[in-house]
Amino acid sequence: MAITEGNKDKKSRRYLLIMILALLALNIGLIYQIITGKQEKEEIKKELFETTSEKQELETLKADLEVELDKYKGQNQSLDSIISVRDTEIQAKVYKIKKMLSSGNLTKSELKKANELIASLRSDKEALTKEIEELSKENQYLKDENYVMQKQVEAEKEKVAEMTEVISERDKQVEVGSRIFLKSVNANPLRDAVFGEYKTTDKLNRLNKIEISYTLGNNDLASKGEKTLYFQVVTPNKSTLHNGKAGSGTFNYEEGERLYTVKKVVNFQNSNESSKFAIPKTEGMTAGKYTVNVYSDAHKMGSTEFTLR
Numbered sequence: 001m002a003i004t005e006g007n008k009d010k011k012s013r014r015y016l017l018i019m020i021l022a023l024l025a026l027n028i029g030l031i032y033q034i035i036t037g038k039q040e041k042e043e044i045k046k047e048l049f050e051t052t053s054e055k056q057e058l059e060t061l062k063a064d065l066e067v068e069l070d071k072y073k074g075q076n077q078s079l080d081s082i083i084s085v086r087d088t089e090i091q092a093k094v095y096k097i098k099k100m101l102s103s104g105n106l107t108k109s110e111l112k113k114a115n116e117l118i119a120s121l122r123s124d125k126e127a128l129t130k131e132i133e134e135l136s137k138e139n140q141y142l143k144d145e146n147y148v149m150q151k152q153v154e155a156e157k158e159k160v161a162e163m164t165e166v167i168s169e170r171d172k173q174v175e176v177g178s179r180i181f182l183k184s185v186n187a188n189p190l191r192d193a194v195f196g197e198y199k200t201t202d203k204l205n206r207l208n209k210i211e212i213s214y215t216l217g218n219n220d221l222a223s224k225g226e227k228t229l230y231f232q233v234v235t236p237n238k239s240t241l242h243n244g245k246a247g248s249g250t251f252n253y254e255e256g257e258r259l260y261t262v263k264k265v266v267n268f269q270n271s272n273e274s275s276k277f278a279i280p281k282t283e284g285m286t287a288g289k290y291t292v293n294v295y296s297d298a299h300k301m302g303s304t305e306f307t308l309r
Contacts, residue, residue, distance in 0.1 A: 054114055055101050061121055062094055082135065086128045093121050180227055180268055182302040183217040187233075187292045189306055190278075204287050204308040212292060213276035216268060227268045230260040230295040233279065236288025243282060253298055260295070 190198035191206040233241040240259040242248040
């Protein structure tokens, strides 16, 4: 009986020892797993940190490039086309890198490749910025050159305009200087005399005709030959004595037409040519002051007045 109980105690101790050893092994395994898991987590955390850093650098490069490109957009169509092409190429590379980094858990070789692509992207950005700056400088040079040329053209145009004005003014002076002018002009209202010639009158009811006499002044600059003179008799009510049947008509003056009472053609020879003619009393004439204006070659030569009562 005592032997049996001793055997049972030995077995119990053996089982207990086995259980203790098993628990110890289990604890060792758990501790190993915990330590290993912690190391793996630290390694993963380290890789994730490195990946995040690369993403930030990529976004910074992308933002910097956009700022650089925006400075030069809109300067001219050719430069905008180059910017568009280069920007498309770089954006494709950015998309490729972002896709690679999007997993957030890269191997060392993958991370190395991503870094190489980012370095290449940085190099592309610098090269593009330099190229665009050079093109922009060339464009600005061309603008400056065109501006200078434009100013030169404007200056030449101003010179031409000034010369044209001078020539025009000179031609005008020559034209004015070569006009014929009146040395004198007189208007004399006349009535029939009982004996002898007509006599001067200032009475409308006794008026028969108006005698107009004139003398041309000499002008060596004026061309010789036939000259047309237009005589305009203006009544007290500011109308022009006009009789179409007697030869009245219109002439051009100051970009318009004016009525004339009588037209005369004189052969100008620069010899103080003189002449006279009479205008018969016209129906509708009233008492008051009359003015006789004389025109030739679109300019007013002179005038005289007389009064009827």
